[in-house]
Amino acid sequence: MDTKETINLLNEAFVHEIEATMIYVRNAFIMPQCDPSRVTEAIAVDEMRHMNWLADLIVKRGGKPSMEHKELDFGEDDLRSQLEHQVTHETEAIEIYERMIGLIEDEEVVGVLKHILDEEKRHRKEFRMRLDRMD
Ligand SMILES: [Fe+2]
Numbered sequence: 019m020d021t022k023e024t025i026n027l028l029n030e031a032f033v034h035e036i037e038a039t040m041i042y043v044r045n046a047f048i049m050p051q052c053d054p055s056r057v058t059e060a061i062a063v064d065e066m067r068h069m070n071w072l073a074d075l076i077v078k079r080g081g082k083p084s085m086e087h088k089e090l091d092f093g094e095d096d097l098r099s100q101l102e103h104q105v106t107h108e109t110e111a112i113e114i115y116e117r118m119i120g121l122i123e124d125e126e127v128v129g130v131l132k133h134i135l136d137e138e139k140r141h142r143k144e145f146r147m148r149l150d151r152m153d
Pocket residue numbers: 035038064065068111134138
């Protein structure tokens with residue numbers, strides 16, 4: 019895999035992080051309950067850190083971060099739907115990072131991606147815990 023292909027994959031992940039950041043910031047305001055709202059807000063900050071790490075890797079390799087996100091899908095406005103939607107977003111992120119780790123040979127990039135992957139798994143667990151508490 020050449021540097022240009024690596025940059026393209028990093029940009030795909032970068033756009034997914036933009037979407038996560040914006041959806042979670044917005045949902046954290048709408049959520050009526052304190053605990054899931056605070057967790058969602060804290061995770062939105064993690065997603066923005068991921069944006070920064072990916073952008074840093076992209077720029078260091080001569081690329082530019084892409085801001086071309088698709089139309090944002092916030093899901094429904096009740097708490098259960100929001101949490102389910104957020105779990106789905108984390109699962110998508112996990113799949114993106116696992117695929118990238120299997121394809122990319124650049125060691126610095128892979129190291130960062132593995133760290134992000136661990137955080138996405140933790141995020142999904144946090145959202146699932148809040149869903150379980152609703153039963
Ligand atoms: Fe992320």
